[in-house]
């Protein structure tokens with residue numbers, strides 16, 4: 311990671327992988343609807359495949375892999391800070407009919423090697439970065455987009471009138487009430503992770519940072535509570 315960049319999160323959060331997998335399979339964070347929309351956007355822009363793809367914070371690629379089998383990119387590069395996640399991603403992506411590269415890397419460093427991509431995708435990762443690092447993310451993503459390229463950003467965002475404290479309270483109340491089928495210990499581990507690692511911003515701030523980095527937001531976000539898909543291209 312670049313020396314001048316500090317992240318709110320670093321390292322292996324995901325001793326939590328088993329719990330996170332449950333959250334994804336039970337669709338508490340709306341992965342199904344959001345990834346369906348990602349697939350629709352990819353089809354609309356790259357009907358015949360043939361796009362290079364960088365997946366930042368790819369995790370285990372459990373949700374993205376089936377989409378990529380249906381609309382295969384020309385190349386896939388996934389980066390993550392968790393070796394556990396990268397091991398699982400290697401298994402989940404092994405049947406993709408394209409070169410697959412997986413690297414242990416911070417997302418900001420992965421955007422700084424001079425390579426460009428037709429699609430930069432990042433799902434539920436950006437909220438781990440400190441506010442100024444999010445601005446740096448947009449600057450680097452803007453430079454790493456090939457002409458005609460797309461930045462697809464799925465993430466949690468707090469409401470415009472919510473402080474981080476409000477957000478944590480509201481999100482935890484919702485988990486407590488609606489995330490059925492998780493044990494007390496699993497919910498407590500999720501609370502601990504979110505309290506220490508999640509720094510979601512209001513959508514307007516992310517849009518402003520993206521605009522300052524030369525990115526234009528495309529319309530069409532359908533929010534699912536605090537969970538959004540934002541799409542950007544170079545202005």
Ligand SMILES: C[S@@+](CC[C@H](N)C(=O)[O-])C[C@H]1O[C@@H](n2cnc3c(N)ncnc32)[C@H](O)[C@@H]1O
Pocket residue numbers: 317319321322323324334366367368369370371373389390391392395415416417418432433434435438
């Ligand atoms: C909530 S999981 C999301 C995984 C997957 N993208 C998804 O949508 O299900 C967040 C992932 O981001 C990774 N991560 C967090 N901060 C990161 C950073 N600064 N650079 C690279 N990966 C990071 C974590 O290790 C974890 O695998």
